[in-house]
Amino acid sequence: MAYRRTDAVVARLNETRERIVAAALKLVAQHGYDGAGIPAIAEEAGLSTGALYRYFPSKADLFDEVFRRASQREIDVCAAAAQTPGSARERLARVVQVFARRALKGRRLAYALLAEPVDPLIEADRLRYRIPYRDIFVGIIEDGIEAGDIAAQDAVLTASAIVGALNEALIGPLAPQARKTDQEQLIAGLALFCVQALGPMPARKS
Structure with a gap:
């Protein structure tokens, strides 16, 4: 007869897996991927290194899970910001401000998510996770466009360009060796640039 895990065993395994991911996320947020070693993650999670590898067969697998969890959390926050009241331009500026402010507040984790050299597995997810931002x-x-506040245009093209601009503009300020910048000025400048990328307000029909 095949062994069937009890609900208690499954719950314990899931709890341990979540503990590992939480420990890895904490250390990546502090030190980046390169500075978060498996022995340190195992110690933070209260496990042996060998026990950790029973849940994640490689460092890349663990860090990919960390990347997906952290990225989805940021996407959810931006999606919520997009649903707040206001014109399309106001909502777009708000999403950009939220994205940039959260990145600059958690700069080490944000740099890991956006630009730190990573395993190809995570790099592939990095590209895939741009799509939800684009869709927002x-x-x-x-x-x-429907409200008449933005001229007719290729929304996917414009949105893709905004996502690319946001990532590129923040990489330098987020880098570990970056000089101190006026964060509010940077956030305001990014929001202005992205709103201006929509083009001028269409002339109202009389």
């Missing part, structure tokens, strides 16, 4: 902006732009 697509929704805002399409709402603006």
Whole structure:
């Protein structure tokens, strides 16, 4: 007869797995991927290194899970910001401000998510996780076009360009060796740039 795990065993395994991911996320947020070693993660989670590898067969697998969890959390926050009241331009600026402010507040983790050299597995997810951000902006732009506040345009193209600009503009300020910058000025400048990327307000029909 095949062994069937009891509910208690499954719950314990899931709890341990979550503890490992939480420990890895904490250390990546403090030191980046390169500075978060498996022995340190295992110690933080209260496990032996060998026990950790029973849950995640490689460091890349563990860090990919950390990347996906952390990225989804940021996507959810930005999606919520996109649903707040206001014109399309106001909502877009708000999402950009939220994204940039959270990145600058948790700069070590944000740099790990956006730019730190990583295993190809995580790099592939990095590209995939740009799509939900793009789709948030697509929704805002399409709402603006429908309302007559934004000129007709390729919403996917514009949204993709905004996502790319955000990532590129923040990499330098987030880098570990970056000089101190005026964060509020940077956030305001990014929001202004992204709103201006929508083009001028269409002329109202009389």
